[in-house]
Amino acid sequence: MIISEGQLRGAFKGFKNTDTIFEFYGGRKWRQAVYQYEYFYAYMPRAKVIQEGGAYVLRVEGMARGVVVRPA
Template sequence: MVVQVGKLKGPFRGFNNRQTRFTFSNGTTWRQDQPKYFYFYAANPRARVIYQENGTYSLEIDGTDETVQVIPEV
């Protein structure tokens, strides 16, 4: 189930580590929650956060086939 769709704020430089944060243009922020490195540059890409059946969330970025597990930042 898709829980958020929109554009990321600023440049996207891929997935780096568990401290990497992804902020949507509406201000909602998600933090990477799995060790994964993937470099891809895009300016303000469209992105989706998807709720998985196992209770986790994953982030998808337009233009890539890669996803990463994320958690909401409070």
């Protein structure tokens, strides 16, 4: 199930650690919930948060894998 979908604000530099915040246009913010480092640069990429099982997963266009997130 898609929870949130749209464009991320500003420069996206991939997944880092649990301090990383992802903000969608419209103001919805998500915090990375696990350490997962994967560098990928994109300016205002399209993305979506999907509920998979009991977790929320952020998937960013152009990246092979997603990352587990929680509301910020």
